[in-house]
Amino acid sequence: MKLASIDNGSPDGQLVVISKDTSQMCRVHGSAGTMAACLADWQSVLPVLQDISSALNNGTCEQAEPVAGARFLAPLPRTYQWLDGSLFMNHGHLMQKAFNLDPIEDADKYPLIYQGAGDAFTGCNDTIALYNPAHGVDFEGEFGVLTTDVPVGATPDEAMQAIKLVVQLNDISYRGLAPREMKTGFGFVQAKGETAFAPFAVTPDEFGDSWADGRIHLTLNITRNGEWFGSPSGSEMHFGFHELIAHAATTRPIKAGTVFGSGTVSNAKPEAGQACIAELRAKELIIQGKPQTPFLSDGETVHMVCRDKQDQPLFGEINQTVKGG
Amino acid sequence: MKLASIDNGSPDGQLVVISKDTSQMCRVHGSAGTMAACLADWQSVLPVLQDISSALNNGTCEQAEPVAGARFLAPLPRTYQWLDGSLFMNHGHLMQKAFNLDPIEDADKYPLIYQGAGDAFTGCNDTIALYNPAHGVDFEGEFGVLTTDVPVGATPDEAMQAIKLVVQLNDISYRGLAPREMKTGFGFVQAKGETAFAPFAVTPDEFGDSWADGRIHLTLNITRNGEWFGSPSGSEMHFGFHELIAHAATTRPIKAGTVFGSGTVSNAKPEAGQACIAELRAKELIIQGKPQTPFLSDGETVHMVCRDKQDQPLFGEINQTVKGG
Numbered sequence: 026m027k028l029a030s031i032d033n034g035s036p037d038g039q040l041v042v043i044s045k046d047t048s049q050m051c052r053v054h055g056s057a058g059t060m061a062a063c064l065a066d067w068q069s070v071l072p073v074l075q076d077i078s079s080a081l082n083n084g085t086c087e088q089a090e091p092v093a094g095a096r097f098l099a100p101l102p103r104t105y106q107w108l109d110g111s112l113f114m115n116h117g118h119l120m121q122k123a124f125n126l127d128p129i130e131d132a133d134k135y136p137l138i139y140q141g142a143g144d145a146f147t148g149c150n151d152t153i154a155l156y157n158p159a160h161g162v163d164f165e166g167e168f169g170v171l172t173t174d175v176p177v178g179a180t181p182d183e184a185m186q187a188i189k190l191v192v193q194l195n196d197i198s199y200r201g202l203a204p205r206e207m208k209t210g211f212g213f214v215q216a217k218g219e220t221a222f223a224p225f226a227v228t229p230d231e232f233g234d235s236w237a238d239g240r241i242h243l244t245l246n247i248t249r250n251g252e253w254f255g256s257p258s259g260s261e262m263h264f265g266f267h268e269l270i271a272h273a274a275t276t277r278p279i280k281a282g283t284v285f286g287s288g289t290v291s292n293a294k295p296e297a298g299q300a301c302i303a304e305l306r307a308k309e310l311i312i313q314g315k316p317q318t319p320f321l322s323d324g325e326t327v328h329m330v331c332r333d334k335q336d337q338p339l340f341g342e343i344n345q346t347v348k349g350g
Numbered sequence: 351m352k353l354a355s356i357d358n359g360s361p362d363g364q365l366v367v368i369s370k371d372t373s374q375m376c377r378v379h380g381s382a383g384t385m386a387a388c389l390a391d392w393q394s395v396l397p398v399l400q401d402i403s404s405a406l407n408n409g410t411c412e413q414a415e416p417v418a419g420a421r422f423l424a425p426l427p428r429t430y431q432w433l434d435g436s437l438f439m440n441h442g443h444l445m446q447k448a449f450n451l452d453p454i455e456d457a458d459k460y461p462l463i464y465q466g467a468g469d470a471f472t473g474c475n476d477t478i479a480l481y482n483p484a485h486g487v488d489f490e491g492e493f494g495v496l497t498t499d500v501p502v503g504a505t506p507d508e509a510m511q512a513i514k515l516v517v518q519l520n521d522i523s524y525r526g527l528a529p530r531e532m533k534t535g536f537g538f539v540q541a542k543g544e545t546a547f548a549p550f551a552v553t554p555d556e557f558g559d560s561w562a563d564g565r566i567h568l569t570l571n572i573t574r575n576g577e578w579f580g581s582p583s584g585s586e587m588h589f590g591f592h593e594l595i596a597h598a599a600t601t602r603p604i605k606a607g608t609v610f611g612s613g614t615v616s617n618a619k620p621e622a623g624q625a626c627i628a629e630l631r632a633k634e635l636i637i638q639g640k641p642q643t644p645f646l647s648d649g650e651t652v653h654m655v656c657r658d659k660q661d662q663p664l665f666g667e668i669n670q671t672v673k674g675g
Contacts, residue, residue, distance in 0.1 A: 212537020
């Protein structure tokens with residue numbers, strides 16, 4: 026099942042169920058009319074959503090509307106907690122090698138994770154704000170999950186049960202501001218922008234064997250200005266999402282509606298390309314002695330899509346234009 | 351004017367206006383019935399709140415109820431963004447000296463700040479959860495502010511206009527988990543627990559000259575198990591809240607309902623004591639060669655209060671008991 030939020034003028038949007046072929050949608054009415062409400066009361070709401078989904082798919086949904094023309098927000102337009110991992114070891118290794126950094130201690134034992142701002146996620150076609158070109162604006166193609174409540178001290182297996190929806194996202198990062206913030210040890214505040222999401226949040230059962238061990242075993246395809254930039258696979262995540270969630274739940278309960286991110290998808294084999302500019306620049310620095318590829322500037326476009334085995338976009342598509350500067 | 355949220359079974363609580371003598375309160379009805387809604391629409395709601403406040407104070411409020419017996423939540427029980435500073439340089443200096451750390455570069459030029467979890471603030475009398483004594487559970491007495499919208503690129507003066515309410519809080523910290531997380535550069539996730547708030551959020555005009563330069567010029571009085579622990583003043587904040595907010599707004603707009611914290615209140619003069627255990631342990635380490643004072647354990651109590659010049663508790667009182675372990 027695919028869920029999405031369409032713009033109805035309110036910050037949380039209107040929850041809709043999307044048909045399997047993504048041509049039709051149906052609004053969810055009443056108290057479960059937002060994604061946040063739906064995650065907070067998942068067990069009760071799920072049968073309602075499934076009924077709508079079945080009706081949409083067999084053509085009996087009387088309130089069906091065409092998807093074409095709808096303005097999609099992020100599936101969950103804002104949340105009280107957004108925790109983003111950095112779970113692809115290849116990304117960290119490249120950064121350390123390029124910038125001659127000490128390896129992060131125990132990065133293979135404890136998932137790297139930062140607390141992000143969940144107050145204003147953006148939609149799949151929203152512009153990427155370029156407030157200042159000196160900030161080094163970059164994209165980061167990621168997978169993510171939305172959870173229900175997770176009790177403190179949950180095991181990874183228990184955490185797995187709380188993963189209700191999988192999402193695809195673009196974590197906007199200001200590379201010029203990150204090194205100073207990392208050196209403080211306090212993490213990213215200025216260095217992270219408005220995170221954009223592909224339109225559809227998808228239940229794990231839709232993935233078949235492409236969802237296993239808390240990982241998405243599919244490639245994320247990135248183009249920049251229409252040219253191929255990378256197609257790394259989610260398989261190389263060093264920790265599964267369930268392990269990331271259990272890590273965060275060590276000292277506090279996780280509330281329904283929390284979003285967890287994978288970090289930029291990154292593979293060891295060079296032909297996979299990359300899902301962020303910083304990683305390509307690191308490779309250039311290592312091989313050619315200096316970075317060649319510039320960060321984003323006004324008017325550039327970024328496209329991200331993850332296709333299933335039938336070549337259909339699983340989460341819809343992210344298609345953003347950079348504006349400003 | 352003082353505002354608070356009382357428990358009505360919902361996560362956001364019921365907004366109430368508190369009388370000047372804090373004996374009476376009045377529920378705010380309709381769409382402004384939560385603190386979040388009130389901050390999102392401050393200009394329209396403010397006159398309504400002021401009318402209620404006047405009626406409460408001159409004894410003409412027909413819907414007045416006694417404050418005694420009400421269960422207070424945090425004034426804003428949850429928020430989409432919680433940004434906590436570390437703005438008292440003395441705290442950083444002591445930590446660096448005690449643990450032989452390199453000074454944080456440019457800490458006097460850029461405010462130190464981390465992104466916290468705003469999903470579950472706790473009330474003034476809620477227990478401090480001790481999940482694992484090895485985590486080194488500590489309190490941090492702080493001041494904070496609640497804001498309305500702040501546009502990206504706002505100056506400190508513009509940011510000052512967005513400060514609508516001042517709060518007092520206890521930022522629960524797990525000292526045993528912080529060093530590993532700081533070393534990653536990604537900031538605190540496991541190392542921060544559930545932040546507790548004194549019951550009343552107070553408009554800046556209530557402070558007279560005790561609110562100036564974006565700082566609270568009053569002492570925060572801390573006792574542990576009934577014994578004096580510290581009474582440092584908010585005056586020594588190296589940056590004002592308006593500067594902290596402008597720093598955060600450099601690369602993204604700040605949404606109404608964002609909470610900013612001062613970091614643990616800390617003064618250079620030893621007789622001020624301290625607002626967290628870690629700082630006392632650092633002093634002991636410097637002077638006596640090793641820390642003497644243990645972190646919190648089951649059954650201990652922490653009390654925090656800030657009194658105005660008439661010796662009245664400005665924000666009410668934080669009075670928490672540690673439970674678990």
